[in-house]
Amino acid sequence: MPLRSSRIRGFVTLVILLLIPLSGPVWSVDLPGFVRGEANGDQGVDISDAITILQYLFGVSNELPCLDAGDANDDGAIDLGDAIGTLNLVFGGGPAQLPPPFGQCGTDPTPDNLGCLIPSCSFGPIVDERPFTLETGRSGLPYRGDLPTFRQEGVTWSIGPQQGIVREEISFDEYGLLLDSTLPGDLTLDPVTGAVTGTSLAPGIHHFEIWGRAGGEEVSLIHCTIPWLSEDESQWISGQDLSGPGPYPxxxxxxxxxxxxxxxxxxxxxxxxxxxxxxxxxxxxxxxxxxxxxxxxxxxxxxxxxxxxxxxxxxxxxxxxxxxxxxxxxxxxxxxxxxxxxxxxxxxxxxxxxxxxxxxxxxxxxxxxxxxxxxxxxxxxxxxxxxxxxxxxxxxxxxxxxxxxxxxxxxxxxxxxxxxxxxxxxxxxxxxxxxxxxxxxxxxxxxxxxxxxxxxxxxxxxxxxxxxxxxxxxxxxxxxxxxxxxxxxxxxxxxxxxxxxxxxxxxxxxxxxxxxxxxxxxxxxxxxxxxxxxxxxxxxxxxxxxxxxxxxxSNLSSPLVIADFDNFPLSNLSLPIVSSNMLLFESGSCYDWPFPLPQPIDSISNLVFILSPNGVSSIGIPFGSPTSPIDIGPRKRLLLRLKNHDIHLALDNLGYPYNATLSLTDANGRSAEINLRDYLPGEEFHPEPAPPLTQVRLKYQRFITVAIPVTSFLEVEPLLDFSSLTGMTVQFVTDGSASEDIRIGLDDIRFE
Incomplete structure (x- = not known):
């Protein structure tokens, strides 16, 4: 039910009062729906609805105005059970209510093939709409995407007490599909939490619409998109140059x-x-x-x-x-x-x-x-x-x-x-x-x-x-x-x-x-x-x-987060992160110039550490024990964010003044170690400096996301058991040649 073509969008001029309301769209549209049990569409559930169902079943009437409304027990079919369920409700011989939507107008939270030719009611009004990109799915991974949990009741600026922007957030208490619509593939919607779950979709981009109701009346229309990749991610095409002109004058x-x-x-x-x-x-x-x-x-x-x-x-x-x-x-x-x-x-x-x-x-x-x-x-x-x-x-x-x-x-x-x-x-x-x-x-x-x-x-x-x-x-x-x-x-x-x-x-x-x-x-x-x-x-x-x-x-569904260092020294698995031969090992921001002033600046929860200038330093992140390991399931890669430290406007280390390895260990004591430097930039100098004959040694002092295929570990140890991993170790080796402290930032370790 696309509404944008008929919507009236107006942005109003602000007037300075105690509160300054910000502009927003103007709406006058309701959504069609039904109330379960109202088989004859007369705005009430009574004995006449049971009679309407029986007449339909025995051929006295050719159709019900809204089959979904007549499906009193929500089993996806019209049969005697619906007439009996309606009579039990009317005469007190059964449950005090029918499955939703009941008591107020809505849509079927468990879509089926019945449909609703003539909606018996409407609900709303729609007060806003927005596009929303849910988590990306990948074949083989269990899928969960979460819809927005609230809508924004306008935005105001509070002038007097210097409170700044005021954004009232009204939580959604119900979600639903538009009438006679379904979710793609085997996806299902939890009408209370807004969680979209499933296991199987065709690779590609899938669009559908969900409504969220806040406060029992006002409705937000959410235009949803789910990107879905095949297991081999063959939809990704590398090597594209997108800097050239396109086909349109x-x-x-x-x-x-x-x-x-x-x-x-x-x-x-x-x-x-x-x-x-x-x-x-x-x-x-x-x-x-x-x-x-x-x-x-x-x-x-x-x-x-x-x-x-x-x-x-x-x-x-x-x-x-x-x-x-x-x-x-x-x-x-x-x-x-x-x-x-x-x-x-x-x-x-x-x-x-x-x-x-x-x-x-x-x-x-x-x-x-x-x-x-x-x-x-x-x-x-x-x-x-x-x-x-x-x-x-x-x-x-x-x-x-x-x-x-x-x-x-x-x-x-x-x-x-x-x-x-x-x-x-x-x-x-x-x-x-x-x-x-x-x-x-x-x-x-x-x-x-x-x-x-x-x-x-x-x-x-x-x-x-x-x-x-x-x-x-x-x-x-x-x-x-x-x-x-x-x-x-x-x-x-x-x-x-x-x-x-x-x-x-x-x-x-x-x-x-x-x-x-x-x-x-x-x-x-x-x-x-x-x-x-x-x-x-x-x-x-x-x-x-x-x-x-x-x-x-990437917002890929079902990541297994190992450590984001928000609760350092514990990992996201609630296990202690340990180190050896480090001069510094703490959570913070990996730069030395707190610009711009004023203080305080927002804290950043990277792991920041200084290596021994000459020797071996290591970080150990346990995943579990031999009796309680983790299973990474069908996840394909280990990811982390890494950077060299930057002392702004001062001379610091350039490039990577260390060698590094990363190893995974399983519950059977098997371990596979890869060379971390193989996954980091390898060029020492910038390929196109200006002036052209300048030699610019690259600093690599900004975070990069490092992705390591799990198959790389199997090439080292084919028997490594990804269903029973117990830990990860990162080891750094230095030779004393660095001119400054070798300070490194690490963050967001996860399997995807």
């Missing part, structure tokens, strides 16, 4: 609109590096330019990406990226929104993310109006199930903030994005403890001197949906744009401080090429339901790259 349409910004006082949440004086105005009217990049020759509705530039950047300075995406069939919209960097620089901290997010929502509403105009080139050309927010720098943080205000979005792309939780210049809030549960691509730059690397590490810890973080080696902040040098030091890279961490050492062309490649890979996956880029986004295709580091959380 691109034209641009320019437009503008007026927007009223708010300058509330006092600010709605604690801010830093912000004027203590009241702004000269309470609001500011500004004309916003807007450019639409249109693929020519589309024959069906296309995805839409709304893009916000960085502060201090020219809004029209992203054509290289946006024209590229449009040439591949994505309608892109870029908006000019310098407020409040201009003209209210002293109050930049107030509007950096939230006011900009309001602008993105306004653009969404304007594009919706244009698409509804039969005379406009956008008429009927947008698929609102495939909407993405994106941005650079402040615009990246803005894209994420917009999802807080309205989660009806397919995914977010952050390019060197700021952190609305701990950005001292644009806002410092209690928000973003847990980021929205949507697919995210975050692209950062290693030598960025504006939005520095702690941002990406902190945000990575708080992603809750499928996510990929890419750090482009040698890149800088401004090279994402077409001309700006902001956050790009023009010095010549060399192995001295501070040049080692601050000097850009690749070209703008290379950074833009790599950015185009990753952004299109993400959009191919989520805008075009293309599973082929999964190995790039979530597999091991680029884990040894010398161009970028890749961190990913």
């Amino acid at each position: 691109v034209s641009s349409l320019n437009s503008s609109f007026n927007f009223t910004h708010q300058l509330p006082w006092p600010p709605p949440y604690p801010l830093y590096v912000c004027s203590t004086q009241q702004p000269p105005d309470t609001e500011h009217l500004e004309s916003k330019a807007m450019r639409i990049y249109m693929p020519a020759g589309l024959n069906a509705p296309a995805p839409l990406l709304i893009f916000h530039h960085g502060s201090g950047f020219d809004w029209a300075d992203y054509s290289n990226l946006l024209e590229h995406l449009a040439s591949h069939g994505v309608i892109c919209v870029s908006v000019n929104d310098p407020f409040p960097y201009f003209p209210y620089t002293d109050w930049y901290c107030w509007g950096g993310h939230d006011e900009a997010a309001r602008v993105l929502l306004e653009v969404r509403g304007i594009i919706s109006q244009l698409e509804a105009n039969p005379a406009h080139p956008l008429s009927g050309m947008i698929d609102w199930n495939r909407l993405f927010y994106s941005g650079h720098s402040r615009g990246g943080g803005t894209a994420m903030a917009a999802c807080e205000f309205d989660p009806d979005v397919r995914g977010v792309i952050m390019l060197q994005g700021t952190d609305a939780r701990r950005d001292s210049w644009i806002g410092h809030t209690s928000r973003w403890k847990r980021l929205p549960d949507i697919p995210v691509l975050s692209v950062t730059a290693e030598q960025d001197t504006d939005v520095t690397y702690p941002f990406s590490e902190r945000i990575l810890e708080r992603f809750t949906g499928p996510s990929t973080t890419v750090t482009i080696y040698g890149g800088c902040h401004g090279f994402t744009s077409d001309a700006s040098e902001i956050g790009c030091s023009s010095c010549l890279w060399q192995e001295t401080a501070p040049e080692v961490d601050s000097c850009t050492y690749i070209t703008r062309d290379l950074q833009q090429k790599l950015t185009r490649h990753w952004v299109l890979a993400f959009l191919r996956r989520y805008a075009f339901d293309d599973l082929s880029t999964g190995g790039l986004l979530y597999g091991d295709e680029e884990q040894r790259s010398s161009y970028f580091s890749v961190n990913s959380r």
Whole structure:
């Protein structure tokens, strides 16, 4: 039951009161349903319903208005048992109620082939809708996906007490399928918890719709997607170059609109590096330019990406990226929104993310109006199930903030994005403890001197949906744009401080090429339901790259998490993690520069350790005992995140100044040891430095996700029993040649 084509989406202008309500969609639609036992559809269960069932069974009547309603015992058939069950209910000879839906209008939680030709009731209203990507399934793995547990009752800013954003979360108390719909394969829905479980689906992308009811009345419509891989993951295709132009010619349409910004006082949440004086105005009217990049020759509705530039950047300075995406069939919209960097620089901290997010929502509403105009080139050309927010720098943080205000979005792309939780210049809030549960691509730059690397590490810890973080080696902040040098030091890279961490050492062309490649890979996956880029986004295709580091959380169903170090020194199996010959062994963040101020920064629960400078150091992570081992079942790989430590703007170790092995042991005492270095990047120097004759030794100081096939251990010990593993040991060997402490970060050890 697709509703987006008939929905009315309106984004309202905000008025500064004690509470500022944020914009949202307007609804006037109910869902059709039935009440079990109401066989004749007269809005009540009585003896006449039993008579209607008997007349149907004995041929007096040719049909029931709603077969599902007549199936009083919910056994998937209409028979005498339904008439008897109805009579027992009416005369008190049986249970006091029938199976759901009973007592209020709903749909069948156990779908069958009966159907409901004439619904007897409706329920709702639908108050919001959103797309949602459930966990990825893989043949051979037991499947469980979990639907959102709550809906958001609007968003407000509390002005007086500096409480900041207020998001009332109303828990769903019931879930259901749309009338006469079924789940794909053998999946089943738990109507109370929202868990979707099963074992078997055909490989591919599966779509279906679920409703969630909160408070007994208001309904959210959830457009669900389940990606499903074959056991051999053959849907993943490696070696694709996605940086080149697509098949569609691109034209641009320019437009503008007026927007009223708010300058509330006092600010709605604690801010830093912000004027203590009241702004000269309470609001500011500004004309916003807007450019639409249109693929020519589309024959069906296309995805839409709304893009916000960085502060201090020219809004029209992203054509290289946006024209590229449009040439591949994505309608892109870029908006000019310098407020409040201009003209209210002293109050930049107030509007950096939230006011900009309001602008993105306004653009969404304007594009919706244009698409509804039969005379406009956008008429009927947008698929609102495939909407993405994106941005650079402040615009990246803005894209994420917009999802807080309205989660009806397919995914977010952050390019060197700021952190609305701990950005001292644009806002410092209690928000973003847990980021929205949507697919995210975050692209950062290693030598960025504006939005520095702690941002990406902190945000990575708080992603809750499928996510990929890419750090482009040698890149800088401004090279994402077409001309700006902001956050790009023009010095010549060399192995001295501070040049080692601050000097850009690749070209703008290379950074833009790599950015185009990753952004299109993400959009191919989520805008075009293309599973082929999964190995790039979530597999091991680029884990040894010398161009970028890749961190990913694939959201694959049924992972076996060994240690995420949230409860260090215990693992997720509640067993103690041990070490030998370490100079440091603790949970924390693996960098030494707590930028940006102010303190305190958010804690990060990596395992941080310093190796002995000359000798053997080891980490032991028990899985169980010989009498109580773990069984990894059909899981195919062992994954972990690893990085070298970084002392920012100081000389540190480059490359991997150690050898390392990783071994698994089973309950029979058998052990298999692999060379961990075989799964780490092997190149010592960057393959395309700038200037060309420069030799740049790679630091490898950003986290990478390391995937090790379990078959690698069988090549060493064919009898290793994965159904009875007892532990894992990582051993590091150093030779005394390192110039600095060898400090390493480790996180998120799991089998998938």
